[in-house]
Amino acid sequence: MSGTKILIVDDELIMRESLAGWLERDGHEVHKAASGEDALEMIKDTRYDILLVDIKMEGMSGLEVLEIIKEDDPDIAIVMITAYGSISTAIEAIKNGAREYLLKPFDPNELGVLIEKILRSQAQEQENLYLREEVKERTRFESMIGQSRPMQEIFHLIEDVAPTGSTTLITGETGTGKGLAAKAIHSQSDRCFGPFVSVNCGAIPEHLMESELFGYQKGAFTDAKENKKGRLELVHTGTLFLDEIGEISMRMQIDLLKVLEDKVFYRVGGTQPIEADFRVIAATNKDILEEVKKGVFREDLYYRLNVISLQMPTLRERKEDIPLLAELFLKRFANEINKPIDRIDRDAMDEMMLYEWPGNIRELENAIERAVVVCKTQKIMPQDLPIFSSDAVCTPLDMSLREMEKNHINEVLEANDWNISKTAGVLGIDRSTLYKKIKLFDLEKTD
Amino acid sequence: MQNSIIAVSPIGDIDQNIIESIREAISSAYGFGTVVLNAFDDITFAHNHTREQYHSTAILEKLEESIAAENVLKVIAITDKDLFIPILTYVFGEAQLGGKACILSLHRLMEGDRPAIICRVTKEAVHELGHTFSLRHCKEKQCVMGYSRGTQDVDRKGSKMCRYCTVLLNDELKKILF
Incomplete structure (x- = not known):
């Protein structure tokens, strides 16, 4: 923050x-x-x-x-x-x-x-990483799919919200498809012919954020060799998607609030006001109201963003969608690496249905991608899903979700010798989330 | 509600015109009245013989103690001695972030003609007091809360706060006064 x-x-x-x-x-x-x-x-x-x-x-x-x-x-x-x-x-x-x-x-x-x-x-390293992620993100999901009740409710909400043009706050755990929901709102709105510009507030360092959003005039700072349009200028007539809004600094919150109120801004180093017409959709996996109480998120900005709110369901709340999603990912990854895998073994599917998916759809996607790589036959077998240990399958039925999550994270950490980056990759969550979980569950490396 | 007075506390013999200019600048920036308060004159307790400088943190601690009974909102001490904090070779000043006390050293700001000096010290006084109102260094080059690495930076920046710092200051004032 x-x-x-x-x-x-x-x-x-x-x-x-x-x-x-x-x-x-x-x-x-x-x-x-x-x-x-x-x-x-x-x-x-x-x-x-x-x-x-x-x-x-x-x-x-x-x-x-x-x-x-x-x-x-x-x-x-x-x-x-x-x-x-x-x-x-x-x-x-x-x-x-x-x-x-x-x-x-x-x-x-x-x-x-x-x-x-x-x-x-x-900043340079992160910008490169961000650009790579953005390219990956474009091909990540073909579309939002789901036959479950929670997803049907989301689809109805999106249909209702899209034409209103109102600022929308999408909340939900990491990997639940908040970005996809934002794109769906954009594509069903009157602004669908305008651009959809995404800003990952957590991935862009604070010192780059200002020039990223507002652009800059030549000479505004040492590296400003020419004029550059910011994303607020590029998004004109379209939708601005502010992902991980809970990560923006207090200073940027003041700027954003001002732009949302006036729809006028200045490039860094510029003196001419620029008017932009856009809709804002923000997303976060944080409890923003809690952040407001802690004094790290401005209350006025919260109310400005939270005109309409949309809560994305977790994958464990829509388990009936797992086969549909798994098949979709299988088809895509098998095509990508040209492997003749066309189905998922029933036992493997049962395991997937039993699992709680703390990393949600992103974790499922990673698991299928991995399985496609290691699979030696025409169908994905349970042993191709390396994140499932036999213990996980035999989880006692009286174990809470929290305990299961703790056990799973601990097992993946041990399997990867407590290498944080590798573990986060397997779990399909980012490193900072993993650090928070380690602290939350009080996990320690065993010798 | 606390007393809405900011104390200016000269340490030793400080030019009266400089003190008056600082008072005026503080009133204009923060909207509070000011009062001259001689907390103490002797800062040998903070003197470091190896460095031939004065430890600003030690002075701030004593300053806060000395004015504890006074009904003032903030206090800024003004000294002509060269200040340091242990990890840095020198500092223009030091402030308790969100606290009550700050100090400004004129020692490295006194180059050039009289108007330039007055302009420089008033900017830095407003700057140090800004920290006591929880304001941090600002990236706006023109903002008085911008970080100055040398007198050239002080001369280059403006004497007023930018929009961000004004908003944050107003938030802080609301918390303090209401």
Whole structure:
């Protein structure tokens, strides 16, 4: 919600506090760890963008912290902090994957420039990732399908909502098809001949969001070599889909509210007002009202977005749709890799019907994709569905959904040796969701 | 409801014109009256002999303690000494984010002619006080809450808050005053 998440790891209280105070004023969300051991605990719960780690600490050294974290999460930016005279250790840290090092005490300028440099490079990496995801998303689902009652209700709601042109808030768990519902509303509305422009608020870093939405004028900032239209300009006459709206910063919330009220905005560095006519559909897997209560989401924006609300059902609430969806995915993936697989074994289907699908349709899709790859015959067999262990199939009937979810996540974590990225991939959820689940269920690695 | 007065607390002998200009700028930016309050003059307790600088966090703690009994909303101390926090080589000022006290050092802001100096110190005083109203550094280059890496940045930025910071300040004022 706020800016960059930074973890300071230093055993000296005064260094931690002074650096934290400085970075907080700069708008970053700062957490502090007094030892390497504490830091390792904290990264289990929270995904940090940058870690500032003192090399010389009592107990676990900064270099050890670096080594352990890099093994699990090579993408995280780690800046080593060292005293004058220990440059050789700092250089060793760089060789082991640290992004940069700082000699303390450092110039405020140096710190600001370094953080900005890291954020810019992360922004670039995330933008590339976002673009790749967007291309994938376009081919992800052919259409919304479902014969279940909850889905029939959704279809009716979409039919009612689409022609109204009202701002709509779609809620639901990850992987329930919120994006598809947004596209369905757009395609059945009067704006269907206009563009459908999607903005994944969780995937675009805060510092890119402003220029992404509003565009920029040449010369607005160092890299603005030419004028660029933002998505608000591109969406004119169409529908703007703001996915993961719960992730936008307070600053962006103010901007959005203003645009929703006036339908007028300015490019970054621009002085001419630009009028845009568009409909907004927002989506989130968060409890936004709870975020409002916590003071991290503006109440006025919430009411502005939540004119009409749509709650997407989970896959476990529409289990009768599983065969239909599974067949659809099977056909697509078998075609893609040219394998003559044309059906799903009854036992395999039974297993799928028994499973609770915490990652919803996205998890089902991933499971089928995997099964198609490993399948050796013409039909998908239970053993082709690697996420199901025999324990899961024999789940006691008195086990709660929560317990099942906890067990399954724990098993997949163990099967992947607690590699967070791999586990999240198998479960069909993102890493931050996985971290939250690990914390929620208090899961720990067994030796 | 708290007293709607902001205290300006000079530490040592500070130019009266500078203090008056700061008071005027604060009133204009925040809409509160100001009062001059001499909390203390001696800050040797915060002096670091190795660095020949003064630890701003230590001064802020004493400042907050000293004005605890005073019925003021916020306090800004003004010093001509060079300030630092342990991890950084120097700071122009420090503020308790969302707290009561902040401090501004004139030491590195005094280059150039008189109008330039006045303009610079008033911007930084409004800036540091902004942090006590929970405002963080702003990305708008023209906004007074923009982060200044040197005097050139201070000179370049404007003396007023941008739209975002004004909205956030108003939200904060509503919380404080009502």
